[in-house]
Amino acid sequence: MTAAFAAVLRRDLLVALRRKGDALNVLIFFVIVASLFPLGTGAEPGQLRTMAAGVIWVGALLAALLSLPRLFAADLADGTLEQMLVSAQPLPAVVAAKVAAHWLSTGLPLALIAPVLGLQYGLPSDALLVLLGAVLLGTPVLSLVGAAGAALTLGVRGAGVLTGLLVLPLCVPALVFGAGALTASLSGLAPGPHLSLLGALLAVSLPLGLWAACAALRVALD
Amino acid sequence: MFSNFFSFASPQAFYPVAGRMIPWFGWSAALLALAGLYIGFFVAPTDATQGESYRIIFIHVPAAWMSMFIYLVMALWAGLGLVLNTRLSGMMASALAPTGAMFTFVALWSGALWGKPTWGTYWVWDARLTSELILLFLYLGYMALKEAIEDPQRADRAGAILALVGVVNIPIIYFSVQWWNTLHQGASVSLTKAPSMAMTMLAGMLVMALAAWMYAIAVSLARVRAIILERERGRDMAWVRSMVNA
Numbered sequence: 001m002t003a004a005f006a007a008v009l010r011r012d013l014l015v016a017l018r019r020k021g022d023a024l025n026v027l028i029f030f031v032i033v034a035s036l037f038p039l040g041t042g043a044e045p046g047q048l049r050t051m052a053a054g055v056i057w058v059g060a061l062l063a064a065l066l067s068l069p070r071l072f073a074a075d076l077a078d079g080t081l082e083q084m085l086v087s088a089q090p091l092p093a094v095v096a097a098k099v100a101a102h103w104l105s106t107g108l109p110l111a112l113i114a115p116v117l118g119l120q121y122g123l124p125s126d127a128l129l130v131l132l133g134a135v136l137l138g139t140p141v142l143s144l145v146g147a148a149g150a151a152l153t154l155g156v157r158g159a160g161v162l163t164g165l166l167v168l169p170l171c172v173p174a175l176v177f178g179a180g181a182l183t184a185s186l187s188g189l190a191p192g193p194h195l196s197l198l199g200a201l202l203a204v205s206l207p208l209g210l211w212a213a214c215a216a217l218r219v220a221l222d
Numbered sequence: 223m224f225s226n227f228f229s230f231a232s233p234q235a236f237y238p239v240a241g242r243m244i245p246w247f248g249w250s251a252a253l254l255a256l257a258g259l260y261i262g263f264f265v266a267p268t269d270a271t272q273g274e275s276y277r278i279i280f281i282h283v284p285a286a287w288m289s290m291f292i293y294l295v296m297a298l299w300a301g302l303g304l305v306l307n308t309r310l311s312g313m314m315a316s317a318l319a320p321t322g323a324m325f326t327f328v329a330l331w332s333g334a335l336w337g338k339p340t341w342g343t344y345w346v347w348d349a350r351l352t353s354e355l356i357l358l359f360l361y362l363g364y365m366a367l368k369e370a371i372e373d374p375q376r377a378d379r380a381g382a383i384l385a386l387v388g389v390v391n392i393p394i395i396y397f398s399v400q401w402w403n404t405l406h407q408g409a410s411v412s413l414t415k416a417p418s419m420a421m422t423m424l425a426g427m428l429v430m431a432l433a434a435w436m437y438a439i440a441v442s443l444a445r446v447r448a449i450i451l452e453r454e455r456g457r458d459m460a461w462v463r464s465m466v467n468a
Contacts, residue, residue: 148383148387152383152384156370159370162363162367165359166363166384169356169360170387172395173394173395173398180402197398197401204390204394208390212384212387215304219379219383220380222379
């Protein structure tokens, strides 16, 4: 099982490395979205600081959403996914590896660039640390819920928009706690409780997201 | 007894039973709604603080109750279909979704119309309003997913997975929004601290809730009959033709 996990993780990371453009585009999209908001709302520093949490989190959500079709669609097209399903290896291990690779190639870069965007919004340094921690904890949730959404819409017409329709409402808690941690830290409160809740959310979405993604893949390739 | 009961899990056996039940539930819905509206508009006293505008409660609260309850029932049917692989369960889930979405929309809409005279605004980011809005999104996502998948069996099972994930998520969403709300703004308006209610007001609300139940059952049964005909068309043309011509 661990061997299967490691093999799929290695393979998916290699594929991501060979197609650097895909991951990079998601990152650029995130930066563009975050940079457009001040142009629309005006660059008054106090206002920017209050909206930073929401803008960065919604931007990360949308960027993660855009990266979801890559998760299963290419493997479905060339038949790899079917081989993974009929193989003797447990499907949850395979899906967990794919989700982990997805997070490493999109979630982690998003988390690492988020503090830079925080600087654009004039956040103080301790808030930047909270932002980094929250996005690090929150993006795996987006990858897990997104994997379920991507698996459900696999091979369906209009899959892109549909995935958003399914995934975005389910990501509300991650948005609330993630942005809440930053807002709390900016208003001088302890961000710990929000980060703990975000961790709890990750602990819940790990089994739930994997179950849903595996079940949906079995349905899709039935 | 039980073998008889389970035989209705077959769409063909359920179709005529559903047809016989629809008038009963439909008429009860109409009569209960008439009684409930009569109590609501003519018997229940005027509210001391809100005046007449509070009377929208007789639509609003039953709709809000039904919106949440139908999602649970829908997820239950969907889960049953996923576990037992019964075809009728998925059809029931499909039949319930539009009614649930309609009640969610009515709850939001009537809430907005109620909010204007009492709070002075159509919309506040109150925890209940926000989570009701997200519930509407969940219904719409469920229906969109089922709509998008051509194969009905696959649509049922994919929809079931989504409904079950949604059911686990609903309490999380509700509490997250509640905590978010208490963090961002003080409780300027609270739905929970309503003044204690007169007996007649409560009675009107309960009768309206019963009417909403009956309506939901009647409409879902009618819809499930249409779904049965549509899906069985490919399986058993002769049976469907006899039903349509009957």
